[in-house]
Amino acid sequence: xxxxxxxxxxxxLDPRKATILEAVVSEHIDTAQPVGxxxxxSSADVAVSPATVRSEMVSLEREGYLAQPHTSxxxxxxxxxYRYFVDHLRxxxxxxxxxxxxxDFFANVRGEVEDVLEQTSTLLSHMTxxxxxxxxxxxxxxxxxxxQLVNIDAHHQLLVSVFSDGSxxxxxxxxxxxxxxxxxxxxxxxxxxLLIGTTLETQVxxxxxxxxxxxxxxxxxxxxxxxxxxxxxxxxxxxxxxxVADSFDGVETVRKVLAILEQELLVVSLVQDMLAKGLxxxxxxxxxxxxxxxxxxxxxxxxxxxxxAGAVGLLGPTRMKYQEAxxxxxxxxxxxxxxxxxxxxxxxx
Amino acid sequence: xxxxxxxxxxxxLDPRKATILEAVVSEHIDTAQPVGxxxxxSSADVAVSPATVRSEMVSLEREGYLAQPHTSxxxxxxxxxYRYFVDHLRxxxxxxxxxxxxxDFFANVRGEVEDVLEQTSTLLSHMTxxxxxxxxxxxxxxxxxxxQLVNIDAHHQLLVSVFSDGSxxxxxxxxxxxxxxxxxxxxxxxxxxLLIGTTLETQVxxxxxxxxxxxxxxxxxxxxxxxxxxxxxxxxxxxxxxxVADSFDGVETVRKVLAILEQELLVVSLVQDMLAKGLxxxxxxxxxxxxxxxxxxxxxxxxxxxxxAGAVGLLGPTRMKYQEAxxxxxxxxxxxxxxxxxxxxxxxx
DNA sequence: TGCTGGCACTCGGTAGAATTGAGTGCTAAC
DNA sequence: GTTAGCACTCAATTCTACCGAGTGCCAGCA
Numbered sequence: 001x002x003x004x005x006x007x008x009x010x011x012x013l014d015p016r017k018a019t020i021l022e023a024v025v026s027e028h029i030d031t032a033q034p035v036g037x038x039x040x041x042s043s044a045d046v047a048v049s050p051a052t053v054r055s056e057m058v059s060l061e062r063e064g065y066l067a068q069p070h071t072s073x074x075x076x077x078x079x080x081x082y083r084y085f086v087d088h089l090r091x092x093x094x095x096x097x098x099x100x101x102x103x104d105f106f107a108n109v110r111g112e113v114e115d116v117l118e119q120t121s122t123l124l125s126h127m128t129x130x131x132x133x134x135x136x137x138x139x140x141x142x143x144x145x146x147x148q149l150v151n152i153d154a155h156h157q158l159l160v161s162v163f164s165d166g167s168x169x170x171x172x173x174x175x176x177x178x179x180x181x182x183x184x185x186x187x188x189x190x191x192x193x194l195l196i197g198t199t200l201e202t203q204v205x206x207x208x209x210x211x212x213x214x215x216x217x218x219x220x221x222x223x224x225x226x227x228x229x230x231x232x233x234x235x236x237x238x239x240x241x242x243x244v245a246d247s248f249d250g251v252e253t254v255r256k257v258l259a260i261l262e263q264e265l266l267v268v269s270l271v272q273d274m275l276a277k278g279l280x281x282x283x284x285x286x287x288x289x290x291x292x293x294x295x296x297x298x299x300x301x302x303x304x305x306x307x308x309a310g311a312v313g314l315l316g317p318t319r320m321k322y323q324e325a326x327x328x329x330x331x332x333x334x335x336x337x338x339x340x341x342x343x344x345x346x347x348x349x
Numbered sequence: 350x351x352x353x354x355x356x357x358x359x360x361x362l363d364p365r366k367a368t369i370l371e372a373v374v375s376e377h378i379d380t381a382q383p384v385g386x387x388x389x390x391s392s393a394d395v396a397v398s399p400a401t402v403r404s405e406m407v408s409l410e411r412e413g414y415l416a417q418p419h420t421s422x423x424x425x426x427x428x429x430x431y432r433y434f435v436d437h438l439r440x441x442x443x444x445x446x447x448x449x450x451x452x453d454f455f456a457n458v459r460g461e462v463e464d465v466l467e468q469t470s471t472l473l474s475h476m477t478x479x480x481x482x483x484x485x486x487x488x489x490x491x492x493x494x495x496x497q498l499v500n501i502d503a504h505h506q507l508l509v510s511v512f513s514d515g516s517x518x519x520x521x522x523x524x525x526x527x528x529x530x531x532x533x534x535x536x537x538x539x540x541x542x543l544l545i546g547t548t549l550e551t552q553v554x555x556x557x558x559x560x561x562x563x564x565x566x567x568x569x570x571x572x573x574x575x576x577x578x579x580x581x582x583x584x585x586x587x588x589x590x591x592x593v594a595d596s597f598d599g600v601e602t603v604r605k606v607l608a609i610l611e612q613e614l615l616v617v618s619l620v621q622d623m624l625a626k627g628l629x630x631x632x633x634x635x636x637x638x639x640x641x642x643x644x645x646x647x648x649x650x651x652x653x654x655x656x657x658a659g660a661v662g663l664l665g666p667t668r669m670k671y672q673e674a675x676x677x678x679x680x681x682x683x684x685x686x687x688x689x690x691x692x693x694x695x696x697x698x
Numbered sequence: 699t700g701c702t703g704g705c706a707c708t709c710g711g712t713a714g715a716a717t718t719g720a721g722t723g724c725t726a727a728c
Numbered sequence: 729g730t731t732a733g734c735a736c737t738c739a740a741t742t743c744t745a746c747c748g749a750g751t752g753c754c755a756g757c758a
Contacts, residue, residue, distance in 0.1 A: 037722080038720085049730070049732080052730060071737050071738060071739095072721050073720080073738080073739075074720080111521075112520070113521075122611075145499050145501065150495045160495075162507060164501065166505065241590065241611060242604050242607035246604055251598075254603065258590055261591075262471075262588070385750050386750070398701070399702090399703095400702055401701060404753095407752080417751090418710095419708090419709070419710070420708055420709065420710095420750085420751065420752095421708045421749070421750050422709085422751085423749080
């Protein structure tokens with residue numbers, strides 16, 4: 001029975017198999033039902049009889065592209081089947097309405113970066129009916145434009161650092177000694193002199209003296225530099241998590257996915273991993289998180305001046321509408337890049 | 350049949366009815382099933398026969414405390430039934446384990462206010478298995494300790510304002526004219542002089558000149574004061590939204606609740622409404638949002654020095670474990686108040 | 699008068715049997 | 729190599745019967 005077995009590792013299928021596989025995948029995406037041979041045969045692109053389709057499906061199943069929930073049922077795609085489908089998708093174009101929607105949105109957004117990203121996640125989620133993720137990468141080599149130490153009261157100071165990418169980070173200090181206004185102001189001056197122009201990666205020469213000013217300065221610098229390892233400087237905005245509820249059927253699956261989404265660090269690392277591997281779509285188990293094995297994740301990097309400035313992502317069921325979703329994600333990521341990168345040459349508008 | 354109808358608006362039920370109602374409610378909370386007369390009769394507090402219980406239940410149903418899913422089924426509480434139950438709950442004490450959990454948590458948390466509140470929402474949610482909400486109120490009469498204008502580039506400036514409550518707000522400015530370092534520094538000096546000591550509610554005298562510095566100053570002040578009306582200065586942190594998935598059975602309900610939780614403004618206003626009305630529990634339709642009619646919401650204010658500094662809340666099904674949940678919310682809110690208010694006298698520890 | 703035991707009745711849930719039909723695999727013929 | 733035909737499989741549906749939890753009502757009892 002295994003005669004003429006094609007190379008199982010071959011990345012391409014014979015054209016007819018490919019057509020059949022694609023028909024099965026797209027119909028399953030539409031209907032969420034197992035797909036039978038006859039409906040495939042009646043599809044426009046397939047010009048053979050159900051019987052032929054059946055024998056091809058047997059072979060596709062043997063090769064791992066399709067699965068059968070039970071004997072006498074149609075086929076559903078496996079993750080590998082979806083993978084083939086996605087790899088051979090001609091990249092779609094966004095519908096005119098949605099294109100307009102994105103343009104309108106970016107023409108009208110105002111406010112701080114965080115607000116824009118937050119709203120972007122909502123936009124993307126509304127456009128696609130999937131859960132959207134927007135990650136704003138912290139630029140680890142943005143330089144410090146200003147570092148100011150503000151005296152809240154004798155035991156509370158706040159270090160406010162402004163970076164060249166417009167981000168602001170604050171750190172509380174709770175020294176064990178009383179700090180008066182003058183001490184704080186002097187520390188602030190020294191911090192400014194010390195830190196301006198440096199990045200979080202720069203080693204700076206902190207004063208080794210034992211007076212209060214020096215202690216404040218050391219405290220401030222160390223808590224600022226402690227920012228580095230946690231990686232959680234990255235901003236994450238998740239929009240449309242309610243769509244999780246209608247993307248999956250099992251309550252348990254919904255719970256697990258929501259639980260993952262709650263852990264923003266996980267989400268960021270998932271997105272970063274995918275970008276690092278150059279993946280734009282992770283299907284089922286490809287994403288590496290067992291609780292997300294029923295999900296597909298799409299990411300599109302946001303690139304400004306050749307620098308990775310963040311990413312947008314979409315999370316849906318493995319039977320998601322890849323073409324539309326990918327088009328939406330890529331359109332939004334481009335608009336986002338243009339929004340934050342493009343207006344350096346232009347005036348605001 | 351309506352002879353001896355007790356006053357339907359009476360807030361108190363005759364003791365036996367009350368006992369029966371409470372038995373029904375607590376059993377239903379435990380089992381999620383309709384409760385029959387015999388299991389009520391076998392409950393410790395009820396010393397009458399099932400037949401008597403039945404006749405009382407008929408009357409409780411007529412008065413709107415109980416409902417029957419269908420003939421030949423037991424009774425389930427209505428919102429009114431839960432209300433009575435909650436109003437007559439002797440306030441419970443938190444279990445020792447949980448008490449320890451809260452203490453440990455607050456003994457160990459570090460980091461900025463936002464981080465603490467965020468983690469608190471996770472704590473509360475883990476303790477109760479319900480979705481937790483933590484609201485940090487912005488103190489509208491906190492005064493400004495520092496206002497600094499930082500020059501990102503010629504067309505982008507960032508106004509960073511630090512308030513006496515330790516909060517930091519930033520605003521981008523995008524002037525139509527080129528701004529050099531000196532202009533920005535001068536504007537920053539003037540802003541400092543103008544704003545320090547004021548609150549967001551204070552009217553300030555902005556310069557009316559037409560030079561760039563004055564324009565920057567005016568821009569900065571107006572965008573700072575624009576903060577006021579939006580009300581979204583309030584910080585909201587929602588923890589354990591995944592618990593929504595197992596608190597309700599209908600997918601549609603889950604979706605609706607999640608959709609509400611996504612709109613943080615709604616959540617804040619719900620909590621504020623409840624606090625304003627002095628409610629600590631809103632059951633079903635009491636909360637005023639139709640999509641939340643299957644939910645009960647518990648809130649506990651966080652009060653520091655007599656000032657309302659925020660609130661914590663819990664959202665669960667109407668059949669939630671009120672006693673435990675209320676105890677948890679109130680314990681956490683008190684620890685929170687102590688954490689942020691208490692350490693002004695003490696040094697950090 | 700109020701409580702209770704007894705009883706007929708209701709009706710959702712479950713279990714089992716029968717039926718349906720979508721879909722399959724195989725084979726023989728084209 | 730493709731296809732029509734056919735026997736077969738099996739989830740889903742329908743129907744029936746039945747069970748039993750729970751009710752409402754009533755007559756008798758304290």
